[in-house]
Amino acid sequence: MKNAMPLQSACKEFEEDLVLYYYGETSDDDSRRVGQHLSGCLRCQGFLDDLQRLLPQMARSEELPQSFWDSYYRETVAKLAQQDERQHWWRSLIPQMKIWMVPAFGTVAMAVLVIGLLFGKGNLSSFTVRPAEKIPHEILADENQLQFFESMDLLESLGKLEAQDEQKPEALSPQSGRVRLQTGTA
Amino acid sequence: MTSPDELRDEQLVELCRQGQRHYFDVLVRRYMEKAFRIAFDFTRNTETAKDLSQDAFLRAFANINQFDGRSSFYTWFYRIVVNLCLDHARRRNRVAWESLDRITEEAGEHKELADSTFAPDQQAIASEAKRRVDHTLETMPNKQRTAFLLRNHQGLSIADVAKVMKTTEGTVRVYLHRAVAALRQSLLETV
Numbered sequence: 001m002k003n004a005m006p007l008q009s010a011c012k013e014f015e016e017d018l019v020l021y022y023y024g025e026t027s028d029d030d031s032r033r034v035g036q037h038l039s040g041c042l043r044c045q046g047f048l049d050d051l052q053r054l055l056p057q058m059a060r061s062e063e064l065p066q067s068f069w070d071s072y073y074r075e076t077v078a079k080l081a082q083q084d085e086r087q088h089w090w091r092s093l094i095p096q097m098k099i100w101m102v103p104a105f106g107t108v109a110m111a112v113l114v115i116g117l118l119f120g121k122g123n124l125s126s127f128t129v130r131p132a133e134k135i136p137h138e139i140l141a142d143e144n145q146l147q148f149f150e151s152m153d154l155l156e157s158l159g160k161l162e163a164q165d166e167q168k169p170e171a172l173s174p175q176s177g178r179v180r181l182q183t184g185t186a
Numbered sequence: 187m188t189s190p191d192e193l194r195d196e197q198l199v200e201l202c203r204q205g206q207r208h209y210f211d212v213l214v215r216r217y218m219e220k221a222f223r224i225a226f227d228f229t230r231n232t233e234t235a236k237d238l239s240q241d242a243f244l245r246a247f248a249n250i251n252q253f254d255g256r257s258s259f260y261t262w263f264y265r266i267v268v269n270l271c272l273d274h275a276r277r278r279n280r281v282a283w284e285s286l287d288r289i290t291e292e293a294g295e296h297k298e299l300a301d302s303t304f305a306p307d308q309q310a311i312a313s314e315a316k317r318r319v320d321h322t323l324e325t326m327p328n329k330q331r332t333a334f335l336l337r338n339h340q341g342l343s344i345a346d347v348a349k350v351m352k353t354t355e356g357t358v359r360v361y362l363h364r365a366v367a368a369l370r371q372s373l374l375e376t377v
Contacts (some may be wrong), residue, residue, distance in 0.1 A: 058319060061227075076240045076243050080207070080210060
C-alpha cells in the first residue's frame with residue numbers, strides 16, 4: 001500500500017486462478033495453463049503484479065520487542081499453572097498421604113459406623129416419631145375430622161345392621177327378639 | 187537426551203496428557219507469536235489480542251485430552267484461536283474496526299504507510315488505502331476474512347485453512363478469491 005496505484009483488471013475467467021497462482025495453490029495443470037495465459041496477457045500480468053505488491057503489505061505487522069514476548073510467555077505460563085491448580089487441587093493431597101493411611105482411614109470409618117449403629121439403636125424412634133407439638137395445626141385439625149368421620153361410619157354401619165334385623169323378624173326366636181329389643185333400647 | 191524444544195508437537199501433547207504439564211510450556215513458546223498475530227489480525231488491538239491468545243492456550247490445555255490427533259496440533263489450536271476471535275467479534279457486534287480518530291493516530295505509526303519519502307498527497311492516499319483495507323476486512327463475512335487472514339497473514343496452506351475452518355478446500359478457494367476481490371475493490375475506490 002506504499003504505492004496505492006490503480007489496480008489492473010484481470011480476465012474474468014482467470015481472476016480466481018490468478019489469486020490461487022499467487023499463493024502457489026494451483027495444481028500443476030492449472031499452473032501451466034495460467035502461465036501460458038500470462039505470457040500473452042498484459043492485463044493479467046498487471047493483476048498478478050498488483051497482488052504481489054499489495055498482499056504482502058497487508059500481512060505486514062508491527063514488530064514487537066523481545067520484552068513483550070518474555071512478559072507474554074511468563075503471564076501465560078502463570079495462568080496455566082493457576083488453572084491447573086484450580087482443577088486439580090486435590091492432587092496436592094496425594095503426595096502427603098502415606099500408603100498405610102488408606103486402610104487406616106477405612107478402619108476408622110467402619111468403626112464410627114458400627115459405634116453409631118450400636119449406640120443409636122434405641123433412639124431411632126426420635127428420628128421416626130415427630131413430637132406432636134411440631135405438627136402444624138392444620139394437620140391436627142384434619143386428624144380430628146378424620147376421627148369424627150370414622151365414628152360417623154360406625155354409627156351408619158350399626159343403623160344398617162338394625163335395618164337388616166327388622167326385615168327378618170320371622171327368622172328370629174322370641175329370645176333373640178328380646179335381645180333385639182334390649183339392644184334397641186340400649 | 188532429547189531437549190523438549192526438539193520434540194514434535196504430538197510428542198509434547200502426549201507428555202502433557204500423561205500429566206507432565208510443563209511440556210505444554212514448550213508449545214506456548216512455540217505458538218505464542220502466531221496465536222497473538224492471528225488474534226491481532228482479527229481485533230487490531232494489542233491487549234485484546236494478548237488476552238484472547240492466552241485464553242486460547244488455557245482452553246487448549248484444559249481440553250488437551252480431546253485432541254484426537256487426526257489433525258495436526260497447530261490446526262487444532264488455530265481453530266481454538268479463530269473461534270475465540272470470532273466469538274469476541276460477535277460479542278462486540280460493531281461495524282467499524284476502529285474509530286476514525288484512532289486510524290488517524292495510527293497512520294503515523296505505520297511507517298510503511300506514511301513513509302516520509304512520499305509526498306503528503308501520496309501519504310494521504312496510503313492512509314486512506316490502509317483505512318479502506320482495514321474497514322473492508324472488518325466488514326467482510328467472517329468466513330472470507332478467516333480464510334484470507336489464515337492464508338495471507340499466517341501463511342497456512344489452503345488445505346490447513348480448510349481443516350481449521352472445518353470445510354472443503356474448494357470452499358476456502360472461493361472465500362479467498364472473494365476476499366481478495368473485495369479488498370481489491372476497496373482499493374480501486376481509493377484511487
